[in-house]
Amino acid sequence: MTGRVEGRVALVTGASSGLGKRFAEVLAAEGAKVVVAARRKERLDDLAKAIGADKTFAVQCDVTDEAQVIAMFDAAEQRFGLVDTVVNNAGMTHANNAVTQDIAEFRRIMDLNVTSVWCVAREAARRLIKAGPEKAHHGRIVNIASMAGRIVIPHVTAYNASKAACAHLTRSLAREWARHGINVNALSPGYVATELTEEWLNGEGGAKTIGKSPRRRVMDKGSLDEALLFLCSDGAKYVTGTDVLVDDAQSMG
Numbered sequence: 001m002t003g004r005v006e007g008r009v010a011l012v013t014g015a016s017s018g019l020g021k022r023f024a025e026v027l028a029a030e031g032a033k034v035v036v037a038a039r040r041k042e043r044l045d046d047l048a049k050a051i052g053a054d055k056t057f058a059v060q061c062d063v064t065d066e067a068q069v070i071a072m073f074d075a076a077e078q079r080f081g082l083v084d085t086v087v088n089n090a091g092m093t094h095a096n097n098a099v100t101q102d103i104a105e106f107r108r109i110m111d112l113n114v115t116s117v118w119c120v121a122r123e124a125a126r127r128l129i130k131a132g133p134e135k136a137h138h139g140r141i142v143n144i145a146s147m148a149g150r151i152v153i154p155h156v157t158a159y160n161a162s163k164a165a166c167a168h169l170t171r172s173l174a175r176e177w178a179r180h181g182i183n184v185n186a187l188s189p190g191y192v193a194t195e196l197t198e199e200w201l202n203g204e205g206g207a208k209t210i211g212k213s214p215r216r217r218v219m220d221k222g223s224l225d226e227a228l229l230f231l232c233s234d235g236a237k238y239v240t241g242t243d244v245l246v247d248d249a250q251s252m253g
């Protein structure tokens with residue numbers, strides 16, 4: 001541990017499983033106080049216990065609900081002070097082609113993968129800007145997009161569109177908040193085995209896709225650690241509006 005995010009108060013959404021859980025562990029190991037958020041509170045409590053109660057705080061929050069998002073920031077601030085680092089990680093996919101998908105599912109995808117990212121980032125930025133330039137210029141927002149925002153992954157049209165929107169939302173917010181010193185970047189992973197992808201990766205479709213990818217392998221959960229830490233750190237002072245692709249060449253398959 002080198003304390004790359006020492007002194008930061010980080011909030012990670014979707015921390016009850018997969019990448020979000022990993023991001024929370026990594027940020028805490030590198031010195032941040034971490035607020036972990038999701039709907040499954042018992043999982044968050046287990047995670048907070050494993051990391052340590054002095055470094056973590058679990059908040060139950062459905063990030064598609066604006067009032068819950070505001071309450072989450074209130075609770076976080078009360079526990080650790082102003083949140084200066086956000087990892088907008090909560091996300092979902094689907095298993096429907098556009099022709100079989102109903103509008104409610106399309107809206108659910110957009111609501112979580114785009115609208116909630118905007119809502120959580122907006123709440124963080126409002127509070128940072130209100131706190132004044134000295135605080136705001138430490139602001140780091142990392143939106144977890146996907147290589148699916150750059151290439152077309154078959155059968156997940158809504159997901160692809162939502163992740164492309166997430167990446168452009170990131171650039172737009174970065175422009176809007178640049179003068180306040182708040183940096184907004186996207187991190188776009190390739191395939192990592194998590195609850196989101198495991199079933200598909202272990203099936204015929206996943207095996208075929210990975211078999212055709214240049215390195216013929218799925219990334220492990222630690223593959224994003226370094227990119228995440230960099231984007232959350234003071235070292236990324238001049239980096240804003242980017243979309244860092246960490247996909248082990250999968251998008252070139």
Ligand SMILES: NC(=O)c1ccc[n+]([C@@H]2O[C@H](COP(=O)([O-])OP(=O)(O)OC[C@H]3O[C@@H](n4cnc5c(N)ncnc54)[C@H](OP(=O)(O)O)[C@@H]3O)[C@@H](O)[C@H]2O)c1
Nearest residue numbers: 014016017018019038039040062063090091191192194196
């Ligand atoms: N795994 C991959 O290969 C991959 C590749 C590219 C991008 N990504 C992106 O990485 C992010 C994390 O995915 P993952 O693979 O770690 O999936 P995961 O294990 O399914 O995790 C998704 C997380 O989102 C949370 N979540 C879902 N709906 C929520 C809501 N309404 N409010 C709050 N939290 C909610 C879930 O927690 P609760 O159910 O407890 O709320 C869960 O912790 C997603 O944005 C995904 O699109 C993943």
